[in-house]
Amino acid sequence: MPQGRPARVPDDGLTTRQRRNRPLVIVHTGEMKGKSTAAFGLALRAWNQGWPIGVFQFVKSAKWRVGEESALRALGRLHEQTGEGGPVTWHKMGEGWSWIQRPGTETDHAADAREGWEQVRRDLAAQTHTLYVLDEFTYPMKWGWVDVGDVVATLRDRPGHQHVVITGRDAHPLLVEAADLVVEMTKVKHPMDAGQKGQRGIEW
C-alpha cells in the first residue's frame, strides 16, 4: 500500500497530480468497531495538513464519542492559539437525538437528521471544510429520513476539493456505488462475546 502504485493507469485525460488530488468520498461500514475510530484517525491527518475539519455526529449525544470529541476539540483550540494544524468544527445533531428508534419519537429524530444533512449541504456548497466526518450517517439514509439519492447527487456535484467520510453499518448500495473508497470492518473476535463489557478509554 505505501508505494501508492495504482493497479492500472486510467485513460481519463488527467495528470498524475490531478488524479492524486481528486477529492474522495469514503465509507466505513461493517458490523464491527473501528468505523468511526478510523474516521477520527483520518481527521488527525487532515488536521496536520491544516485542513478545516467538520464533524457531524449523527448519533445520540452520549459518551460514545467523548474521547474523540475532546481530543479533536483540543487540536482545534491549539490551531486557534498557535496556528498549528487546522480548525475543527463539531456539530451534534439535536442533542436529544438517538440512533435507536423509539416508538412515538421517530418524527423528531427524522427532523433532526434532516436538519443535520441540510447543514452539511450548506457547508459543502460554501466549501467550509476540507474533511467532513459524517459519523453514523448511514442510519438516517437506511431509515429513509434522508434521501440517499439526494445525498449521492449532492456529494457528486460538490464543488472544490472536499473529502467526505461517512460511517455506520448497512451502507446503502447507492452510497457504496458512489463512494471512491469503501472499507468494511468485520468481526473476528469480540470481548463482548466472552462477557466483557464496554469500557472507558476503549469504547468511548
Next chain:
Amino acid sequence: MPQGRPARVPDDGLTTRQRRNRPLVIVHTGEMKGKSTAAFGLALRAWNQGWPIGVFQFVKSAKWRVGEESALRALGRLHEQTGEGGPVTWHKMGEGWSWIQRPGTETDHAADAREGWEQVRRDLAAQTHTLYVLDEFTYPMKWGWVDVGDVVATLRDRPGHQHVVITGRDAHPLLVEAADLVVEMTKVKHPMDAGQKGQRGIEW
C-alpha cells in the same frame, strides 16, 4: 454496540466492574486501510482519559504516519503545558528501518525490530503506558524476527492495567488466539483500483 450488553455473562467470579476494566489486547488486521488509523483513533480516547500512550512504529520512517504523529505529539505537548489529556511517547524503530524486505539488509531490520520489541517489554514490565500502539507489529512476527510465542507470553503476563493494540496484515494465528478483540479491515472498493494515487491528508 453502544448498549454494551454482553452476549452472555461469564462464570469467571469477576464483578461487572472488574470485567469492565479488564485490560485488552486488540488486533487490527486485514488487507485494507484503517488498521492503523483506527488504532490512532483509539489513542484519542486514551488521551482524553489522561492515559499515558506509547506508540511503537514498526514501519519505515516515512510520510505514512506523519499526520498521526504530528497530531498526537501536539496532544502530548498540550498535556505537558496544561495537564489536559495524557502524555504521548512516540518510538520509531531504527530510522532507516523498512517493512519492505530487501536482500542483504534483512539482518539490520530484524535487529531493529527486536530492539523495538525489547523496548515494549521493558515498558510493559515497568507499566510505563496505559495504551500501547504497536503499529505494523504483525510483520516482524510474520517474518520470524520477533518470536510470536514470546510476544503472546509477555502480553499474557503483563502486569497492571495496560491495553495493547497491534496493527498489520496477516496477524499470526497465535496472536489472534491470544487477543481479546480482533477486527479485520476488508476491501469493498479502493480508488487505487481505478488508478487513483495515494494523496496527502488521506494516506498520510
